[in-house]
Amino acid sequence: xxxxxxxxxxxxxxxxxxxxxxxxxxxxxxxxxxxxxxxxxxxxxxxxxxxxxxxxxxxxxxxxxxxxxxxxxxxxxxxxxxxxxxxxxxxxxxxxxxxxxxxxxxxxxxxxxxxxxxxxxxxxxxxxxxxxxxxxxxxxxxxxxxxxxxxxxxxxxxxxxxxxxxxxxxxxxxxxxxxxxxxxxxxxxxxxxxxxxxxxxxxxxxxxxxxxxxxxxxxxxxxxxxxxxxxxxxxxxxxxxxxxxxxxxxxxxxxxxxxxxxxxxxxxxxxxxxxxxxxxxxxxxxxxxxxxxxxxxxxxxxxxxxxxxxxxxxxxxxxxxxxxxxxxxxxxxxxxxxxxxxxxxxxxxxxxxxxxxxxxxxxxxxxxxxxxxxxxxxxxxxxxxxxxxxxxxxx
Amino acid sequence: xxxxxxxxxxxxxxxxxxxxxxxxxxxxxxxxxxxxxxxxxxxxxxxxxxxxxxxxxxxxxxxxxxxxxxxxxxxxxxxxxxxxxxxxxxxxxxxxxxxxxxxxxxxxxxxxxxxxxxxxxxxxxxxxxxxxxxxxxxxxxxxxxxxxxxxxxxxxxxxxxxxxxxxxxxxxxxxxxxxxxxxxxxxxxxxxxxxxxxxxxxxxxxxxxxxxxxxxxxxxxxxxxxxxxxxxxxxxxxxxxxxxxxxxxxxxxxxxxxxxxxxxxxxxxxxxxxxxxxxxxxxxxxxxxxxxxxxxxxxxxxxxxxxxxxxxxxxxxxxxxxxxxxxxxxxxxxxxxxxxxxxxxxxxxxxxxxxxxxxxxxxxxxxxxxxxxxxxxxxxxxxxxxxxxxxxxxx
Numbered sequence: 010x011x012x013x014x015x016x017x018x019x020x021x022x023x024x025x026x027x028x029x030x031x032x033x034x035x036x037x038x039x040x041x042x043x044x045x046x047x048x049x050x051x052x053x054x055x056x057x058x059x060x061x062x063x064x065x066x067x068x069x070x071x072x073x074x075x076x077x078x079x080x081x082x083x084x085x086x087x088x089x090x091x092x093x094x095x096x097x098x099x100x101x102x103x104x105x106x107x108x109x110x111x112x113x114x115x116x117x118x119x120x121x122x123x124x125x126x127x128x129x130x131x132x133x134x135x136x137x138x139x140x141x142x143x144x145x146x147x148x149x150x151x152x153x154x155x156x157x158x159x160x161x162x163x164x165x166x167x168x169x170x171x172x173x174x175x176x177x178x179x180x181x182x183x184x185x186x187x188x189x190x191x192x193x194x195x196x197x198x199x200x201x202x203x204x205x206x207x208x209x210x211x212x213x214x215x216x217x218x219x220x221x222x223x224x225x226x227x228x229x230x231x232x233x234x235x236x237x238x239x240x241x242x243x244x245x246x247x248x249x250x251x252x253x254x255x256x257x258x259x260x261x262x263x264x265x266x267x268x269x270x271x272x273x274x275x276x277x278x279x280x281x282x283x284x285x286x287x288x289x290x291x292x293x294x295x296x297x298x299x300x301x302x303x304x305x306x307x308x309x310x311x312x313x314x315x316x317x318x319x320x321x322x323x324x325x326x327x328x329x330x331x332x333x334x335x336x337x338x339x340x341x342x343x344x345x346x347x348x349x350x351x352x353x354x355x356x357x358x359x360x361x362x363x364x365x366x367x368x369x370x371x372x373x374x375x376x377x378x379x380x381x382x383x384x385x386x387x388x389x390x391x392x393x394x395x396x397x398x399x400x401x402x403x404x
Numbered sequence: 405x406x407x408x409x410x411x412x413x414x415x416x417x418x419x420x421x422x423x424x425x426x427x428x429x430x431x432x433x434x435x436x437x438x439x440x441x442x443x444x445x446x447x448x449x450x451x452x453x454x455x456x457x458x459x460x461x462x463x464x465x466x467x468x469x470x471x472x473x474x475x476x477x478x479x480x481x482x483x484x485x486x487x488x489x490x491x492x493x494x495x496x497x498x499x500x501x502x503x504x505x506x507x508x509x510x511x512x513x514x515x516x517x518x519x520x521x522x523x524x525x526x527x528x529x530x531x532x533x534x535x536x537x538x539x540x541x542x543x544x545x546x547x548x549x550x551x552x553x554x555x556x557x558x559x560x561x562x563x564x565x566x567x568x569x570x571x572x573x574x575x576x577x578x579x580x581x582x583x584x585x586x587x588x589x590x591x592x593x594x595x596x597x598x599x600x601x602x603x604x605x606x607x608x609x610x611x612x613x614x615x616x617x618x619x620x621x622x623x624x625x626x627x628x629x630x631x632x633x634x635x636x637x638x639x640x641x642x643x644x645x646x647x648x649x650x651x652x653x654x655x656x657x658x659x660x661x662x663x664x665x666x667x668x669x670x671x672x673x674x675x676x677x678x679x680x681x682x683x684x685x686x687x688x689x690x691x692x693x694x695x696x697x698x699x700x701x702x703x704x705x706x707x708x709x710x711x712x713x714x715x716x717x718x719x720x721x722x723x724x725x726x727x728x729x730x731x732x733x734x735x736x737x738x739x740x741x742x743x744x745x746x747x748x749x750x751x752x753x754x755x756x757x758x759x760x761x762x763x764x765x766x767x768x769x770x771x772x773x774x775x776x777x778x779x780x781x782x783x784x785x786x787x788x789x790x791x792x793x794x795x796x797x798x799x
Contacts, residue, residue, distance in 0.1 A: 137560060141536035157618050161556040165532060189647055193617045196650070222588045223552050252584055255591070 013047040013111040021055050022062060022323045023095040024123050026088045027115065044153065048112045049085040056326035057236055058089055060312075060333065061174065062096045063319065064232050064243055065147065067311040068172050069099040076101035078145040080166060082136040082159070083107060083152050087116030087129070090149075094125040096323065103129040106139045140166045150175040155182070156213075157194045160220045167246040172231060174243040175213065183209035183240065185295070200295035202264055203351040204271070206235040206383040207303075207344070213242055214299035215259055221246065227254045232312060233303040234332055235383050245305075261296035262345070269355050269394050271345045273300040304340040313337040335382035342389035346381045349388070352397060362401055364388045370400040408442040408506040416450050417457060417718045418490040419518050421483045422510065439548065443507045444480040451721035452631055453484055455707075455728065456569065457491045458714065459627050459638055460542065462706040463567050464494040471496035473540040475561060477531040477554070478502060478547050482511030482524070485544075489520040491718065498524040501534045535561045545570040550577070551608075552589045555615045562641040567626060569638040570608065578604035578635065580690070595690035597659055598746040599666070601630040601778040602698075602739070608637055609694035610654055616641065622649045627707060628698040629727055630778050640700075656691035657740070664750055664789050666740045668695040699735040708732040730777035737784035741776045744783070747792060757796055759783045765795040 014029035028050035035041040043051040069077050077099050081090040084105035094103050105120075107113050113133035120129045132139055140148070140162035148163045148171070150156045156163075156175040167173050177183060182190035184206065185199035192198060195216045199208055210233045221228045228244040256277055263272045268291070276297060313333040320330055339346075353361045362370075364386050371378040371390045378390035390397065409424035423445035430436040438446040464472050472494050476485040479500035489498050500515075502508050508528035515524045527534055535543070535557035543558045543566070545551045551558075551570040562568050572578060577585035579601065580594035587593060591614075592607045594600065605628045616623045623639040651672055658667045663686075671692060708728040715725055734741075748756045757765075759781050766773040766785045773785035785792065 135536070137536045137557070141530070141532045141557070158620075162532070162536070189651070192650055193645065193647075196614050196617070219591050222591070225553075250588065252588075255587055256584070 013115060019050075019052060020324075021058065021088060022092050022325070024088060024091045024119075026050070026086050026091070026119055027122060028086045028088075048109070048115050049153065050088065053237060054239075056329050057176070057239065057241060058092060059323075059325040060234065060236070060316070060329040061089065061149075061241070062092050063312050063316045063325075063329075063333070064174070064308075065093055065097045065100070065172075066315060067308050068147070068231060068243070069097060071305075071307055071311060072146075072170065072172075074099060074146065077147060078102040078104070079147040079149060080104045080139070080143055080145045081106070081149045081151065082139055082163075083150070084116055084131070085112050087119045087131065089151060090129055091119055091123050091125060093149075094128045095123060101128065102145075104132065104139070104143060104145065105129060106132040106134055106136065108133065108135050137162050144168050146171040148173050152176070153178065155179040155194050157216060160217055161224070164217070164221050164224055164226055164246055169246075169248045171246055172243055173217070173228075173246050174241065175217070176239055176241045177209070177213055178239045180209065180238060180240070183212055197297055198295050200262060200264055200293060202262075202266070202271075202295075203348040203384070203387070204345045206240070207346060207381070208262065208295065208298060209240050210235065210242060210303060211262075211298035211300070211344075212296075213240060214244070214301075214303070215297050217242070217244060218255060218258060218299060222250075222255050225250050227251050229305065230299075230301065230303050231305050231308045232336075234336065236328065236332055258299055258301040259297050260300035261294055262298055263292055263294060264345075265292045267291040267355075269347065269351065273298070273344050275300065300344070302340070304336060306340060309333075309337045309340045332382045335380055338379040339381045339389050342377060342379045342381075343391055344389075346383060346387040346389045347397065348384055348386040350386045352401065356398060358401060367397070367400060370403055371397070374400060376400075408510060414445075414447060415719075416453060416483060417487050417720070419483060419486045419514075421445070421481055421486070421514055422517060423481045423483075443504070443510050444548070445483065448632060449634075451724050452571070452634065452636060453487060454718075454720040455629065455631070455711070455724040456484065456544075456636070457487050458707050458711045458720075458724075458728070459569070459703075460488055460492045460495070460567075461710055462703050463542070463626060463638070464492060466700075466702055466706060467541075467565065467567075469494060469541065472542060473497040473499070474542040474544060475499045475534070475538055475540045476501070476544045476546065477534055477558075478545070479511055479526070480507050482514045482526065484546060485511075485524055486514055486518050486520060488544075489523045490518060496523065497540075499527065499534070499538060499540065500524060501527040501529055501531065503528065503530050532557050539563050541566040543568050547571065548573065550574040550589050552611060555612055556619070559612070559616050559619055559621055559641055564641075564643045566641055567638055568612070568623075568641050569636065570612070571634055571636045572604070572608055573634045575604065575633060575635070578607055592692055593690050595657060595659055595688060597657075597661070597666075597690075598743040598779070598782070599740045601635070602741060602776070603657065603690065603693060604635050605630065605637060605698060606657075606693035606695070606739075607691075608635060609639070609696075609698070610692050612637070612639060613650060613653060613694060617645075617650050620645050622646050624700065625694075625696065625698050626700050626703045627731075629731065631723065631727055653694055653696040654692050655695035656689055657693055658687055658689060659740075660687045662686040662750075664742065664746065668693070668739050670695065695739070697735070699731060701735060704728075704732045704735045727777045730775055733774040734776045734784050737772060737774045737776075738786055739784075741778060741782040741784045742792065743779055743781040745781050747796065751793060753796060762792070762795060765798055766792070769795060771795075 017030040029046035376392040381387040412425040424441035771787040776782040
């Protein structure tokens with residue numbers, strides 16, 4: 010068959026993937042965007058795929074399912090789904106789909122190359138169309154940009170108790186840099202704040218929770234992370250209407266950039282708080298966002314353990330292990346992390362402490378505290394701002 | 405072919421429709437719910453279909469399109485689409501669909517009976533599936549209950565500049581009687597208030613506007629109404645991302661049940677107002693809702709004129725004419741109507757004035773005022789509550 014581009018091969022986990030040779034698309038300044046190649050393959054997302062295979066393995070194990078089917082509706086070279094078939098025990102069927110027939114053709118070639126033709130089928134339809142006519146335990150959305158338009162059909166395609174994973178690479182809206190675009194896509198007002206990466210995850214989860222409620226479904230976060238300029242969330246989807254589901258898990262962010270005080274408030278209390286403490290004082294309001302947990306504790310434990318176990322054999326990225334390990338420490342700590350950088354600049358502190366030092370100091374004083382994978386200068390703590398400043402000064 | 409039920413025939417407009425004889429499904433207390441028959445046909449919705457055919461005619465005329473295709477994805481007996489084919493000049497193709505093969509079979513019979521086999525095609529697929537694989541100028545959603553789960557795929561199926569019409573019969577949530585269900589389905593807090601029928605339309609339009617924004621589309625209301633325990637909205641759908649579209653057209657409702665003062669506030673001002681006037685005083689906050697116009701003025705004029713022209717020949721319902729006429733009077737008056745009943749009970753007024761008397765009195769004093777089709781005791785006015793009370797006392 011005729012190839013869509015000059016090809017090369019890369020090894021990822023247990024897979025060998027034939028993909029467009031990005032060297033052929035480098036511009037005169039030596040830069041290349043993977044989107045310039047006829048079939049999309051981004052080598053810089055390998056680490057995210059490493060983590061994704063471990064997350065899916067944890068889901069299969071914890072859900073105690075014998076057989077799991079997976080749909081990847083924007084599959085490009087097919088790398089993600091082929092790795093699922095090769096590296097995740099229990100994956101019995103993978104449906105790959107790419108609206109571009111060139112991509113579907115290359116994905117089929119990769120499926121054959123990796124010997125998984127029995128398990129992996131490749132289609133070339135419009136994403137909404139394949140989602141409207143297919144059901145699976147796991148739906149994986151890995152779009153270029155926002156996943157927002159695909160959440161609705163993806164939720165419908167997930168079987169009861171199944172898993173929906175979605176990547177978002179449209180960080181300028183989600184981080185509050187383009188708030189108007191965030192309102193348009195996610196209908197949430199994202200603040201510019203030092204915790205904006207966590208906020209981005211909470212905005213996406215809020216959006217998914219809303220889409221789910223509309224369709225008579227509820228979600229429970231299974232795993233969420235920020236890595237290399239994208240966020241990714243995986244949620245359990247259940248077909249049931251639970252009264253109070255949105256009221257309990259959605260809320261607003263109260264943030265005072267002058268003092269760094271912050272708080273998540275359930276929606277029902279938002280209007281009362283409005284009249285009282287917000288009057289004056291420089292508070293700003295963000296959201297709505299998901300205010301519930303970002304990680305299932307059993308998922309977090311299993312993923313950090315399993316990532317470590319597989320890392321050497323499959324040559325999984327080191328950064329993925331750091332993410333999984335930090336998440337397992339931060340998962341039960343308070344929402345909306347601080348950063349040492351912001352504390353120092355806001356309170357005109359001469360010397361910046363490392364987040365690690367500060368966490369140790371706060372723990373010593375009896376405040377449960379941790380680092381966060383969201384930001385290397387970030388930390389979570391039950392201490393309030395005054396306590397943080399006191400710990401900062403301590404030696 | 406074998407029939408799904410004992411059949412009878414009804415004439416509606418230019419159509420003759422074969423449908424289940426509801427007499428066969430009457431219970432021991434003499435009551436019958438049309439949903440009990442194997443194929444749904446509700447004779448009490450004839451008036452809404454009368455109005456719908458005139459609305460669609462107005463759309464075809466005002467959009468200056470030569471040919472228009474229509475999808476009705478929950479078509480039951482096919483009555484709505486068959487009437488569109490027979491009564492709306494310019495309708496060149498109608499796609500009927502019902503997930504129940506029994507309904508599709510009966511619809512095909514009705515299509516043949518009315519001699520429109522060239523124009524009307526009948527399918528039996530899941531609604532999401534047919535919407536994901538079809539495009540048309542007009543998409544008509546006439547579900548049993550809420551249209552919320554279908555708005556997303558319907559918006560995608562409407563061609564640029566086309567029309568989306570949606571009926572909602574789930575009034576207890578939309579009227580604020582079950583606010584939690586309204587939040588779950590529409591993510592808006594509906595208040596119990598005398599203007600709750602208008603609020604219901606604004607909640608549904610808000611919801612559609614949000615779904616549209618998510619999909620890179622904007623909407624403009626073409627026509628909206630309340631009739632016989634349901635609401636229905638028709639909006640023009642355009643494929644474009646317009647900055648500020650949501651910010652301008654969405655807002656909250658401020659309502660003071662003690663004084664009957666009310667106001668629509670754009671979202672961006674909502675948090676400021678929060679701190680100020682809401683403190684004390686008994687104000688409640690509803691929404692978000694659509695705060696823009698509910699009717700395109702040219703649509704309103706054309707529909708009231710055309711309804712009158714056709715009424716006698718096609719035996720269109722009288723109530724439909726009353727709705728169209730009142731809408732043409734109220735369309736440019738202030739949002740959130742009052743009712744004479746609520747004014748009287750709130751201000752302990754001994755004698756209730758008729759809405760008509762009050763509107764005349766207010767107009768005499770120079771306040772643009774009108775009746776509203778939403779409520780026979782309702783009225784719109786630019787006057788404030790004090791002015792209304794003064795007009796009430798005047799003889």
